[in-house]
Amino acid sequence: MLRSMAVLGRYTLFSLHEIGKASIFAFNGIKNCFLPPFFFRETLRQMMVMGFYSLPIVGLTAIFAGMVLALQTYVGFTRFGAESAVASVVVISITRELGPVFAGLMVAGRVSSSIAAEIGSMRVSEQIDALRTLQVNPFGFLVAPRIISGVCTLPLLVLVADVIGVMGGFVVSVTLLDFSIGSYITQTVKNMAMIDVISGLVKAAFFGFCLSCFGCYHGFCSDLGARGVGDATTGAVVSSCIGILVLNYLLTALFFGI
């Protein structure tokens, strides 16, 4: 009994310690986004890696999410004779929830792991020490560009995901479910609220911050050696996915005033 209490206590202390460390890290990262020198080329490179190269995977996720959503809603709603609501359900769920969350999770898997691996192996190969000897703040050169590009590119990706997801629903509805093109589009446009889209994009910016921050944090705190870098990539994906889901709940509650 006592022993299990001790384990619980130790685990709690350890978690608090980690959260504290990560918060200080995040604060330092944000601070360095606003302090010169600015590394524009590195920031652009990161935007390319995070944004452009994530387009295919985000687009694919979005189109299938939209398609499945149309099918499922149709099946469920015909039971109440409410199948005309498919278009509105698709557009509302995609813009509010599915677009941002799916894009966030996919990019977290793709990008935060690669950030952690890159920074971790830079640490192993003494490149971070080399930055220090060249009087470059590693936070300014490595963390700030990644945070900036995370915050900037994720909303753009989500915008693309929204459009593609709605298209996916549209295609399934008009080809398989016998909706008329005209009425589906009118329904979609009528139910697309600006606040839904914008809340999705704001969420996306937070997700982008979360996943790049966790990627960098795990990279910087990795143990030396190949094993350490491996653990860091796993840690980065796990914590950024959890972070995104928690943030998603908090932001949704905040936006819709619950």
Next chain:
Amino acid sequence: MSKIIFNNVHKSFNNRLSVLRGVSLTVAEGESHIILGQSGCGKSVLLKCLLGIIKITSGDILVDGISVKDSSRSDEYMRKFSILFQGNALFDSMTILENVEFGIRQIRRNDKGRIREVAEEKLLAVGLERRVFNLYPAEMSGGMQKRAALARAIAIEPEVLLFDEPTSGLDPITGGKICHLLKKTVNSLGVTSLTITHDIRVAKFLSDRASVLHDGVLVWTGHTGDMERCGNEFVEHFHRASHAISRRRVLE
């Protein structure tokens, strides 16, 4: 005039593993000093302590009278050094030309127009040809990477050059060439240098002043030629062992 002073430097990790246990050493201005020691005895840690990348537990390190612990003058302190890392530490997202330019751009912010010119000049000086300037570090051999890293190190015009195992991982011929290059570079720049190695022949070639690090302290400092009869058991053993290996190599 003494350039670098290590004053009873201690370093332990996580309060248990004690790596340096009272290192004291003085390196004069313009001197080339060698630190010898077994693998894992803390040579790289000593260099990183000197650079302030690793914080020392107690003691002090002074360079031109500035303490490594004086955070208000840390820029001025760091500005004096340049280091050739054991694993080269070239940035692998940049070509070698960009690596050298990056170093110059960070340190010498004034003459922006000449950055490329200076970088190319340094790369040519270490014996790299123009056709490799746009290669990424991963596309080059170890010896070429060493040269590129040396170019980046000298491009920022340091007062103290540090070499961490400059010949490790290189074949004897390439290692020999790099040694000649280092000696030539240090002589022509007239800088103070501190070289870390476990190879006695490299040590003897590069300088005649050396210290031996063992069990966290410098057990001997003196002329490299006197090593075999210095009276310290470990130093003599270290000397004999490395010569035994090279004799065996010759026999084979």
